[in-house]
Amino acid sequence: MSRGFEGYGCGMAHPRALERIGECVYELAPGLRPGMRVPVRVFGSEALVAALDDQVFVQAANVATLPGIVEASLCMPDAHWGYGFPIGGVAAFDPASGVISPGGIGFDINCGMRLVRTDLVWDDVRPRLAELIDALAAQVPAGTGREGFVRLSKREFDAVLREGAGWAVRSGYGTPGDLAYTEAGGCFAGADPACVSARAIERGQHQLGTLGSGNHYLEVQVLRPEAVFDAELARAFGLDRPGQVVVMFHCGSRGFGHQVATDYLHRFLRAMPAKFGLPVIDRELACAPIDSTEGREYHAAMCCAANMSFANRQVILHRVREVFARVFGRDAAALGIRTVYDVAHNTAKFERHRVGGQERTLLVHRKGATRAFPPGHPELPEAYRATGQPVVIGGSMETGSYLLAGVATGAASFFSTAHGSGRTMSRHAARKRTSGRELLKQMEARGVLVRAASLSGLAEEAGYAYKDVDAVAEASERAGLSRRVAHLLPVANVKG
């Protein structure tokens, strides 16, 4: 397959060919855009890659120009254009010569997914579904400007930023088992609240336990027997009965993470030309050397936001447990409620990877991309050491979501895979096609109860506004990034 690129005024010579270098891997060679240090590598099926917005390639080529980038600028199968990096973009940087970029992480730092299993099956839940989703919507605030039930002093909020989900468990909002099944144990090392502005703290201090808005949601889902791809892995992950009911939610660090990203974007844009002599090719690609005061402070602040997000999802799980216990009249442990896995998809982390036969520490940016460690990886909890890391890919409320697992061939992407289905239609266009009220009716006719904070926001999240999540999950497997375990279908949704 080859594609041409024209008219972006970014100095790319044309025509430019995208070469197929594997069954589901395509490459744009360095030299096709001035300053590219490494190639762009795109993972995906022929159909998904052909449908990619050309801006994805322009943005990935921009990323390839950043100092200290290692191996390639990567795009996952659900890539679409974002700010600075494409969403679905992965790039690893050398800690001595490389940079850290808020545009490679996203405004919603540690936006991520949590999948929670229960012992309940569809027949148990169906008669109480409306009661259940109403109670979940009441207990997990969603939408603009909502505050959570956890009221914290500045000092307590600092502890959240340092300890992440560990703070929540220590404060009675969860079990130690939840931490074992959370990426990095629910806490990124290196967080320093002193690197966070007072404004970011003011913005986030009362948002713990809230979903937010946009594409964030909390779903009750069902595991249908025909939707299991790998029964052995599913069992190992706690999905062990036909018709099993699970809960999945998608949210991040709320206004806190956005303020951290905004603060450092402004700071980096000032320092890039004046202090570091770095050219600004796209303001959203603002960056600073990892080994600089600005870079270190952003990393420390970003870790605070990642930890706030882990704590947020942990507190939400606590509310989910309370609701299930009340609705089903048994405590959460008796209902078998436990975290299958909590995984981020907007972060930068120092990790060990083999490059050119040598193991190195790299700062891996994943923006709209999920870490997917393979079987045997030392950072996985004992229970998942043999299976590989669970990967949670959120789809639209109409199409369902996927559970996958990390595989050894994922080394080609620094053990990263897709994060969701990726938008294909603007919010504006989606709203014009269907009203929120109409979509709500259609969903209910199909047996999915929806509780939306905003009807206009709901219309923006219709299934047709997204890529085909089945195609994304399949391409992730065929590209060797992760393997499919199960497809999970929603029966009720709380929409932010």
Next chain:
Amino acid sequence: MTFSFVEGATSDLSFEARGATLEALFAAAAEALLAATVADPGAVEARERVPLALAEPDLELLLLRFLNELVFLRDARGLLLRAGPLRVEPGAEARLAGELVGERIDRARHQLEADVKAVTAHGLRVERAGAGWRAAVTLDV
């Protein structure tokens, strides 16, 4: 002072603002942000005033900072605000001084629309247009 929403990228909301002066341009951009945030911006009354003084290396970054200030004040303090009297000075260090005016969110009177999370630098432009000024802005929602 005018603004209009334009078809932007898939996950955001973009607008163009115009003004005869830089002050009018910044006020138009603030009005666009308010229109993205609430269904009826006319229902936002001038009950509170917030003083503001900002400096950035150029006019585009100054507009970005100004609009992100409005996002912060809504998300952190629940304030719906528009531009009050402003003074905008271009230069090697572009400066803005003045006031924002508005009121606290009252869900009985203010129907909230997009939850604008940040104003982005993506495609951000401030430029002369005839005798006045024009700006292009993209909101992350």
